[in-house]
Amino acid sequence: MTYDVAIVGGSYAGMAAGLQLAQTRRKVVVVDAGQPRNRFASHSRGFLTQDGKPPREIAAAGYAELAQYSTVEWRKGHVETITGQKDDFTLLLASQQGGE
């Protein structure tokens, strides 16, 4: 598959980037290995409007916003290598023999 943008990592930063790109009608793939660094924390602290919420809930709300856009595809997996050059990159996932 070919996309305008591939985002490696679908936690808060990746989803925020994906949302901006979706709103500008880009075809986007988000590849996420599902290991956010705050996965061991039980609640957020000092995050305006999200204080006291478990990280998983915040991430789920972000995912739901992205899922509203048909131009955004979500792939679970780990990007092993990225090859190519400007405007023509290929991502190889750990689960794949070939790139995509």
Ligand SMILES: Cc1cc2nc3c(=O)[nH]c(=O)nc-3n(C[C@H](O)[C@H](O)[C@H](O)COP(=O)(O)OP(=O)(O)OC[C@H]3O[C@@H](n4cnc5c(N)ncnc54)[C@H](O)[C@@H]3O)c2cc1C
């Ligand atoms: C214990 C702890 C508690 C925290 N508490 C707070 C708090 O209360 N309030 C606050 O504002 N901040 C808090 N933070 C900071 C906050 O969690 C981080 O700033 C935030 O998680 C960073 O988000 P991120 O999207 O940049 O990265 P991450 O959340 O780390 O996500 C990176 C994502 O990319 C994926 N990924 C990485 N490499 C690849 C690859 N090659 N292929 C595919 N996927 C990949 C990972 O699996 C992961 O899902 C806390 C952090 C920690 C560690």
